Amino acid sequence: MDGATPYGWLPDGALLTQGDTLRWVGPMSGLPADLRGHITDEVDLGDRLVTPGLIDAHTHLVYAGDRAREFERRLQGATYEEIARAGGGIRSTVAATRAASEDELLALALARARQLLAEGVTTLEIKSGYGLDADTEARCLRVARRVGSALGVTVRSTSLGAHALPPEYDGRPDDYIDAVAAWLPAQAAAGLLDAVDVFCDTIGFTPAQTRRVFDAARALGLPVKLHAEQLSNQEGAALAAGYGALSCDHIEHLSASGIAAMAQAGTVAMLLPTAYYFLRDTHLPPVQALREAGVPIAVASDHNPGSSPGLSLLLAMNMACTLFRLTPEEALAGTTVHAARALGLQATHGRLAAGCRADFVAWNLNHPAELSYWFGHRPAQRVVLGGRSVSND
């Protein structure tokens, strides 16, 4: 993948790994003789397409329970917002998650992460946000870290304490925001945080409350990201861009001023088409305007029990094309190079280049457009994590 051809596609390419790092990438014929002499193990991938390991840069993988009854209610006409306002939605997952032990949550999260890994996902972001008290939020963040060490995948963990108002803070959202901000130093000191997120919307938190959480994150030197403009336009994206946010996510109701602010700040636009699909949304994100403004576009699974219970980043890529009109090339960039940027990992992840982590996938496919074309398939033939083959061969 050299960037000079569509998809950065390099026919007859070769990769040389050393430990967990890519040492050399280029055309087979160009492999330097001095490096060739040091090769200890050679794998012929045949004519297979090879891409960077996929990056799922927005997931809520740690929770207990399910929301199938809520799904039934929505199909009978109740809206996602109505269910949340009546005390269901995120709160029902919070109750189930609080009741689960760390090991139970780990077993559930590992089973989900293994499915993503088998599909070719080698890096993922995992948010807290179904604990909403100090102990359970910390438990969920520890589980996120344990998923990374158990599987060898790169995990970035994000605090999303400001996901919803827990019942014990009914009528006191500002007090809850104080509590969320107060948890961050201990979570950071325990090495549990890579970023801080907020759900800024009608059923989440206001821009002023978002600011207070972001100020607390900034005081700790932590980057921020935002669930922004999903159900309404709160001008959250512009606010987040003002803090140099890594990404603004969902953004179906993103405004022109939000786009301009994101372009200025280099904030990634994170599209979550499976949530759009599953909530039967009809308000499309402004993809063409994002393109024209030069905002990097990423695509993620948003795996969570309420708005996106699927476990397929390839399906999200397909939907980004069919529903949002991304090109398959944009969808692949959105789950590799731009997804890496959304996690602050652009120097080491999401590309096949010397010095990057040796995470890559050999696919039983002929052309990279097929990654967005097929759905319901598992085309990964071999998944390599940090130079080690972990599956399917």
Ligand SMILES: N=CN[C@@H](CCC(=O)O)C(=O)O
């Ligand atoms: N929008 C807020 N958070 C999640 C959904 C949470 C839930 O419904 O459990 C999302 O990204 O879609």
Ligand SMILES: [Zn+2]
């Ligand atoms: Zn989310």
